[in-house]
Amino acid sequence: MTRTGGPARDSARDSARASARDSARASARARLGHGLAGLGGLLALMEAVPRLGLVDERFLPPASRILTTLAGELATPALWIALGETMRGWALGLALAFCAAVVAGVVIGTVPGLRAMTSSTVEFLRPIPSVALVPLATLLFGPSLGSTMLLVVYAAFWQVLIQVLYGVAAVDSVAHDTARTYGLSAWSRVRHLVWPTALPYVMTGLRLAATVAFILAVTAELVIGSPGLGAEIQVAQSSGAVPVVYALIVLAGLVGIAVNAGVRLLERRVLAWHPAVRSEVAA
Amino acid sequence: MLEISALNKAYQSPGRRVEAIRSITLGVGAGELVCVVGPSGCGKTTLLRCVAGLLPASGGEVRLDGVPVTGPPPRMAVVFQEYGRSLFPWMTVRQNVELPLKEKRVPAARRRELVTGSLEAVGLADAADAHPWQLSGGMQQRVAIARAVAYEPQVLLMDEPFAAVDAQTRADLEDLILRLWRDLEVTTLFVTHDIDEAVYLGQRVIVLSSSPTEVMEDLKIDLPPGRDQLTTRSLPRFGELRGHVYRQIQRARGER
Numbered sequence: 279m280t281r282t283g284g285p286a287r288d289s290a291r292d293s294a295r296a297s298a299r300d301s302a303r304a305s306a307r308a309r310l311g312h313g314l315a316g317l318g319g320l321l322a323l324m325e326a327v328p329r330l331g332l333v334d335e336r337f338l339p340p341a342s343r344i345l346t347t348l349a350g351e352l353a354t355p356a357l358w359i360a361l362g363e364t365m366r367g368w369a370l371g372l373a374l375a376f377c378a379a380v381v382a383g384v385v386i387g388t389v390p391g392l393r394a395m396t397s398s399t400v401e402f403l404r405p406i407p408s409v410a411l412v413p414l415a416t417l418l419f420g421p422s423l424g425s426t427m428l429l430v431v432y433a434a435f436w437q438v439l440i441q442v443l444y445g446v447a448a449v450d451s452v453a454h455d456t457a458r459t460y461g462l463s464a465w466s467r468v469r470h471l472v473w474p475t476a477l478p479y480v481m482t483g484l485r486l487a488a489t490v491a492f493i494l495a496v497t498a499e500l501v502i503g504s505p506g507l508g509a510e511i512q513v514a515q516s517s518g519a520v521p522v523v524y525a526l527i528v529l530a531g532l533v534g535i536a537v538n539a540g541v542r543l544l545e546r547r548v549l550a551w552h553p554a555v556r557s558e559v560a561a
Numbered sequence: 562m563l564e565i566s567a568l569n570k571a572y573q574s575p576g577r578r579v580e581a582i583r584s585i586t587l588g589v590g591a592g593e594l595v596c597v598v599g600p601s602g603c604g605k606t607t608l609l610r611c612v613a614g615l616l617p618a619s620g621g622e623v624r625l626d627g628v629p630v631t632g633p634p635p636r637m638a639v640v641f642q643e644y645g646r647s648l649f650p651w652m653t654v655r656q657n658v659e660l661p662l663k664e665k666r667v668p669a670a671r672r673r674e675l676v677t678g679s680l681e682a683v684g685l686a687d688a689a690d691a692h693p694w695q696l697s698g699g700m701q702q703r704v705a706i707a708r709a710v711a712y713e714p715q716v717l718l719m720d721e722p723f724a725a726v727d728a729q730t731r732a733d734l735e736d737l738i739l740r741l742w743r744d745l746e747v748t749t750l751f752v753t754h755d756i757d758e759a760v761y762l763g764q765r766v767i768v769l770s771s772s773p774t775e776v777m778e779d780l781k782i783d784l785p786p787g788r789d790q791l792t793t794r795s796l797p798r799f800g801e802l803r804g805h806v807y808r809q810i811q812r813a814r815g816e817r
Contacts, residue, residue, distance in 0.1 A: 452646035455615050458632075459639040460661035460712065470660060474651040551651045551692055 339521045348525035357510070361533070364506035367423055368495040368537075371430025372488055379435050379487075380480065383442025388464075388472060393443070404440070408433035408494050412501055421503035426495050433494045434487035441483030445476025478552050481545040488541050492534055507533075562626065562748050563589040563612070563716055569620035570607055581607045583773035584621065589716075594742050594749040596759035598806065599769030600814045605752045608774070609720045612750065613639050625716060634716075638709035642721040644702040648693040654680070655689040658708045665712075679711035682744075683737060699730035703737070710741060717742075717749045724754065732790050735762060739788060756810065760784075760802045761793060768806055770813045777809055 324341035327333050339347075351357045386392045408429045415425040449472055457467050499508025507530055514522035549555045570582040581604040589595045599605055610616040612623050614633040623630040625637065641647040648657050655676055662672045680686050683703040693701050702722060709717055719738070723731045735758060742749050753759050759766045760782060768778040784798060793799055 450646045452641050452643045453649065455610075455613075455639070456641065456647045458615060459613055459637065460664060460708075461633060461635055462661070462664050466664055470649065470652075474649065477651075551694070553694075 336520060339524060343521050344524040344528060347521040348528055351522065351525050351529075357529075360505065360507050360510045361529070363423075363504075364492075364495050364499065364508070365533075367426035367430060367498070367504070367506060368491050370423075371427045371495065372434050372491040374427070375431045375434035375487060375491070376438050376484060378431075379438035379483070380442055383439050384446060384468060384472065384476075387443050387446025387476075388468060393447075400436075400439070404436045406432075409497060409501075412498075415498065416502055421505075421509075423504060425502045426498040426504045426506065429494045429498045430491045434491040437487040437490055438480070438483035441479040441486075442476055445479030446472055448479065449475045478549055478554070481541075481549060485538065485541045485545065488537050489534065492537050496530055562591040562593075563750065564624040564627075565608075565612065565621070566624070567621035568608070568611060568618050568623060570604070570611055570616070571619045580773040582611075583775050585769075585774060585776055586621075587767055587776060587779065589748055589750055591748055592746045593764055594739075594751065594762060595765045595767060596763030597750065597752045597767045597769060598754065598756055598759040598810070599774065600771045600810050601754055603769045603771050603813070604774040605754070605769065606720055608769075609639075609718055609750070609752050613637065613718055636713075636715040637718065638712045638714035638716075639718045639720065640702075640705050640709050640722045642724050644698065644705045644722075644725070645693070647705055648701060648708075650692060650694050653690050653692055654685065654696075654704050654707075657693065657704060658711050661708065661712050675711040675713070676707075679707040682710060682741060683707045697730075699726045699734060702726060702734060706734075706737065706741070710745065714747060717747050719749065719751045721753055722751075723758070731758075736790065738762065756803055756806045757794070760799060760806060761788060761790075766802075766806060768809045768813070777813055780806065 321341045324338075324344075328335045328338050328340045386396055411429055411432055415428045419425040419428065453471055453475075454467075457471050462470065495506065496508040496511075498504050499506035499510075500512055501508075503509050503512065507526060511523055511526045511530075514520075514526060546555055565588070566586050568582060568585045569580075571578050571580045585608060587595075597605055597608065607616065611618045612630070614623075614630045614637075617631075625634050628634075649660075652660065658676045658679060659672055662675060667675065676689075677686065680689055683706055685700060685703050685707060688696060688700065688704075693704060696704065702725075706722075722738075723734050726734065738749075738751070739762060741747075751759075751762055763782050766780045766782055767776055768780065769775070770777045780802070782802060784793060784796065784802070
């Protein structure tokens with residue numbers, strides 16, 4: 279390569295890189311545009327259907343009314359208290375389930391023989407729908423935080439446990455041999471090898487569990503009447519405040535999106551080294 | 562230093578018994594570099610895993626300094642072929658090299674010294690804060706070598722360490738191993754399928770038969786000690802030794 283050719287090539291490469299970056303940004307913008315267009319279309323449809331009389335307005339209020347009702351509700355402290363109750367049940371239940379599942383998963387996965395001993399029990403308990411525990415929860419705790427917690431913990435626990443078990447089993451044999459030859463103790467192996475290997479699986483489990491936990495928190499409130507968003511929906515429904523029912527459902531949807539986005543953000547931070555997340559690749 | 566006597570290894574599965582190693586007896590003296598070469602599938606890796614204490618032998622024994630090896634011995638380091646799987650991707654280069662030292666409870670100051678020194682020795686002082694996956698294959702294997710060197714082993718085992726890197730990188734890494742071995746005077750057992758590499762590196766070359774494996778020949782490499790990719794490899798004696806080992810391995814494959 280001649281010396282004079284250098285700068286020209288560099289600038290060509292820079293502009294190529296800049297145009298790649300521009301096109302990436304443009305495609306992100308296009309994606310956002312499509313998303314907004316889809317949402318706009320849905321809102322327009324929701325507005326048009328009741329206004330044109332296709333569905334009775336008493337059962338499906340126009341989108342504009344649902345949104346104004348939601349704005350009105352958001353101005354009342356009662357709604358925020360209810361939302362706080364729901365999020366408290368969700369967070370406490372999820373945290374409890376997550377910690378218990380991680381500890382149980384690591385122990386079952388690393389102690390030889392324990393996996394075989396427990397697998398049939400796990401496979402029996404896991405498919406039991408959490409909602410089937412509603413009568414039990416009512417009996418034990420009544421309409422209280424305890425009921426919400428019971429359902430949330432049960433539903434979230436299995437999501438995390440299964441992922442932890444897969445994650446612990448995914449430890450690479452060469453990495454394991456390496457840890458053994460360098461004399462890593464059992465605790466060090468869990469901390470420096472098993473846990474980081476399992477972490478991508480754990481994060482997937484957490485993301486699944488966070489969504490399921492939120493669903494179960496609202497379900498518990500709706501069915502058992504534990505205080506929270508679900509109970510508010512129940513009250514609004516029985517008092518015939520249809521727009522409020524819809525407004526609260528929309529709010530629940532928005533919270534669900536926020537929960538998922540939050541866990542994804544955490545995932546990206548925690549797994550910066552993982553091939554699915556890292557931006558640089560080996561040369 | 563390292564004594565392998567009548568080592569036998571059979572893999573037992575229900576209704577089937579596969580004898581991988583029939584009987585291997587060999588010794589590696591203190592500060593010696595011995596290469597083990599054999600036809601593919603002859604149980605080289607099995608031998609190395611038995612020596613490393615990662616795999617229990619079915620018969621015979623391995624002794625390190627007179628002490629029978631039953632698990633990974635404390636002053637032995639292993640460099641594996643699959644560097645990408647042997648390094649921990651969630652740790653930086655420095656953390657990877659430092660982890661075994663932390664486990665050995667080496668004081669922090671000495672630890673820093675060892676990590677910096679060994680990364681300098683393999684030419685990776687600048688890459689200490691990178692993650693392994695940001696480096697090329699040859700550089701990753703250098704990290705694994707630095708980790709082994711920092712551990713200050715009595716015995717260094719290498720399992721086809723350069724099988725997965727390109728030819729030029731391979732020549733560089735061979736010279737790196739020779740230099741480290743000479744500087745540190747560490748007893749080294751180097752397993753490879755590459756005849757040239759075995760003759761170029763070794764003071765002795767052990768030629769294995771095909772499976773069930775026995776030692777076919779224990780060959781002393783009488784090449785001058787200061788080895789060089791160009792001059793050593795063009796010596797007539799290098800060609801003779803290489804040809805001899807090659808014929809032995811052909812014979813081993815033919816006997817199967």
